[in-house]
Amino acid sequence: MTPRDGAILLGVESSCDEAACALVRDGREVLANAVASQIDLHTRYGGVVPEIASRAHVEQINAVIAEALRSAGVGPEDIFAVAVTHQPGLIGSLLVGLTAAKTLAWIWDAPLVGVNHVYAHAYAPALDGEPIDYPAVALVASGGHTALYRCKSPTDMTLLGTTIDDAAGEAFDKVASILQLGYPGGPAIDRAAKDGDPKAVNFPRTLLKGRSLDFSFSGIKTAVLYHVNGVPGVKYDHPRGLEHFSRREIRDVAASFQQAVVDVLATKIRRAVENTGAGTILLGGGVAANSALRAAAEALAKKLNCTLRCPPLKYCTDNAAMIAALGWHYLRAGRTADLHLAATATVRR
Ligand code: KG4
Ligand code: ZN
Helix, strand or coil, X not given: CCCCCCCXXXXXXXXXXXXXXXXXXXXXXXXXXXXXXXXXHHHCCCCCCHHHHHHHHHHHHHHHHHHHHHHHCCCHHHEEEEEEEEECCCHHHHHHHHHHHHHHHHHHCCCEEEEEHHHHHHHHHHCCCCCCCCCEEEEEECCCCXXXXXXXXXXXXXXXXXXXXXCHHHHHHHXXXXXXXXXXXXXXXXXXXXXXXXXXXXXXXXXXXXXXXCECCHHHHHHHHHHHHCCCCCCCCXXXXXXXXXXXXXXXXXXXXXXXXXXXXXXXXXHHHHHHCCCEEEXXXXXXXXXXXXXXXXXXXXXXXXXEECCCHHHCCCCCHHHHXXXXXXXXXXXXXXXXXXXXXXXXX
């Protein structure tokens, strides 16, 4: 189906802990981007509690949809199609947005489009910006995913490598918890690292040997834990434990951890570009908001003579604008769904 010129898609996102709705024209121009964050609900647990997330989505979803329509001054008659995240994510959370989107598509008699959340992160650099030049290499790094793709177009993505254990954002969150810097951990580490010495502690850079494009972040998390609390059974001259670390030492640990993660991510991007000959590097996902990663990617792109496309910060973390935008390309490719569209927690590609 060819969307008419100026077609507006309504996007719905509820895969994790953000209930979001957006209106996007022609696959790039964001008219509204409403996001209801649940950070306050999950902070006391130090991470997202799936049951709490899905219940909160039920309470928030209608309000964010109404907010998006109100702020864009758009009515149902202006909506060409409804795009929704249907995979991957927390199953209970996905079902809330999917049910809402199906209902809207049904009552408005509009096409329904199912969108992969991770692919949408890789398309976020196009929001409010120029079209992306393909072929590209995309790094999507968030709290739930770390993956590298070769992209021939917004709808043609091939997985090159992924994490074999923790996601990069998860490592940021866990290390911030070890250092008691708060939740979510990524922004807290980013802030603390600004005044720290990235060379103070030499944390491991895992899976840099060979040509692998996979990632592993559980080792560095344990290395930080041992650095702070000591290796069990080993005797130390100085007492271990966070209470014995000065603020400056904590900032040094944060900066050193961040540098190690950024080194790994940048190395893998470089290999992927060399392997594919892509001329564009795309960053997406919450970790793409990291200032050290953005700076390293900028330097790398210059060196490799590539164009770097980073989304504005508000489109790095979860949002529905990226869903509506990628949905427009799916629609053009004829990839519409019907009301049987299923939610899928894990996608193996
Ligand atoms: O994309 P996102 O909103 O949700 C998922 O799909 O997971 O990403 C959230 C993740 C969290 O782990 C958070 O700590 C991380 O992105 N994050 C950051 C930064 N801002 C958010 N990590 C590193 N540096 C940041 N500035
Ligand atoms: Zn995400």
